[in-house]
Amino acid sequence: MRVTLPVFLVEDGLVTDAQVRRLREKRMAGKTLAAAAAAAGMSERAARKWQSGPLPSTAKGPRWWRTREDPFADVWQSEVVPQLVADTDGRLQVLTLFKALCRRHPGRFQPGQLRTLQRRVREWRVQYGPDREVYFEQVPVPGREAAFDFTDLSDLRVTLRGVAFPHLLFEWVLSYSRWTYVELALSETFEALVSGLQGALWTLEAVPAVLRHDNLSAATHELRRSGGRQLTVRFRQVLDHYGLLSSRIQPGKPHENGVAEQAHFRTATAIEQALLLRGERDFVDEAAYLRFVRRVVDEERNAQAAARLAEERPYLRSLPAARVPEYTTFQCRVRKWSTIRVGGRVYSVPSRLIGHLVEARQHPSTVEVLYGGRVLCTMPRLRGG
Numbered sequence: 001m002r003v004t005l006p007v008f009l010v011e012d013g014l015v016t017d018a019q020v021r022r023l024r025e026k027r028m029a030g031k032t033l034a035a036a037a038a039a040a041g042m043s044e045r046a047a048r049k050w051q052s053g054p055l056p057s058t059a060k061g062p063r064w065w066r067t068r069e070d071p072f073a074d075v076w077q078s079e080v081v082p083q084l085v086a087d088t089d090g091r092l093q094v095l096t097l098f099k100a101l102c103r104r105h106p107g108r109f110q111p112g113q114l115r116t117l118q119r120r121v122r123e124w125r126v127q128y129g130p131d132r133e134v135y136f137e138q139v140p141v142p143g144r145e146a147a148f149d150f151t152d153l154s155d156l157r158v159t160l161r162g163v164a165f166p167h168l169l170f171e172w173v174l175s176y177s178r179w180t181y182v183e184l185a186l187s188e189t190f191e192a193l194v195s196g197l198q199g200a201l202w203t204l205e206a207v208p209a210v211l212r213h214d215n216l217s218a219a220t221h222e223l224r225r226s227g228g229r230q231l232t233v234r235f236r237q238v239l240d241h242y243g244l245l246s247s248r249i250q251p252g253k254p255h256e257n258g259v260a261e262q263a264h265f266r267t268a269t270a271i272e273q274a275l276l277l278r279g280e281r282d283f284v285d286e287a288a289y290l291r292f293v294r295r296v297v298d299e300e301r302n303a304q305a306a307a308r309l310a311e312e313r314p315y316l317r318s319l320p321a322a323r324v325p326e327y328t329t330f331q332c333r334v335r336k337w338s339t340i341r342v343g344g345r346v347y348s349v350p351s352r353l354i355g356h357l358v359e360a361r362q363h364p365s366t367v368e369v370l371y372g373g374r375v376l377c378t379m380p381r382l383r384g385g
Contacts, residue, residue: 157281162282181204219246
């Protein structure tokens with residue numbers, strides 16, 4: 001026995017996109033309007049309206065009314081808005097506001113209402129909040145600029161023969177091609193800076209027009225009267241030797257040196273991942289570790305930069321005839337304790353030199369002692385100077 005179930009037809013306001021699509025499929029198949037409406041589960045009146053035109057979901061207008069009562073209506077003007085007005089930097093987090101309201105009104109607000117407060121604060125800040133800092137897109141020009149900086153890689157937990165090796169990485173990047181040069185450094189000294197800078201230029205075998213950098217103490221000094229910073233005479237001489245111009249960022253604005261900052265993150269990440277694949281973080285010596293780091297940089301950074309570097313090379317300038325010294329010279333009298341003071345640090349030298357005037361050359365990681373133009377001894381440079 002066949003049982004015919006009642007068909008409940010959907011009226012105009014409840015029609016869905018799926019029903020409209022089925023209605024139109026049936027009409028295209030040659031069904032009458034009544035048959036197509038019945039197949040789609042809607043009335044003929046609704047079918048007549050929806051047999052052409054946009055789908056119901058796209059025909060709805062934006063909702064301007066609230067679907068539920070605002071739980072913050074009573075405290076918005078009296079408690080929330082004054083806090084937002086006082087927050088002239090836009091640093092106050094909505095979660096902090098919500099927790100403060102919960103403490104003042106125990107049991108009144110629920111965790112699920114945080115999103116409502118976030119939406120209301122966002123809308124208020126769009127209309128009345130403080131202006132936000134504007135970042136202008138930097139469009140690199142071939143051959144114009146290179147950026148450099150030091151970054152701390154001690155978090156990589158690298159060791160040399162089992163001994164912890166806290167260190168910095170000097171990183172130099174061409175802004176256009178992203179070609180990268182790196183060197184290890186014990187600290188941000190003038191000698192490490194010049195060594196890294198010249199290492200990059202002579203490896204590249206070319207010179208850009210401008211160097212972008214921050215106000216590191218190895219390159220700048222503070223002006224007593226104005227409180228600003230200016231290039232040191234020594235660093236200016238290095239730049240003049242290569243015909244380079246200096247472009248410095250504002251103090252406390254690291255994003256203005258975005259090329260170097262972004263390179264630091266990507267290089268550190270690449271080294272970390274390579275160490276994980278290697279399975280250990282211990283190296284025989286500093287030279288072996290540097291070879292590892294440079295291999296990672298060449299594979300992960302410079303291989304991808306090769307094509308753009310080829311485009312950039314015609315715009316780069318030639319190197320000068322020679323490098324500048326990468327050390328600082330001190331004239332020292334050997335004291336009766338058989339010591340000399342170099343760069344604010346005390347070093348022991350052979351006792352036969354007591355009373356003699358010697359020349360000390362302070363390199364990025366070593367100190368050489370010379371007498372009569374001959375190197376008598378070489379010592380590791382003490383950190384911090």
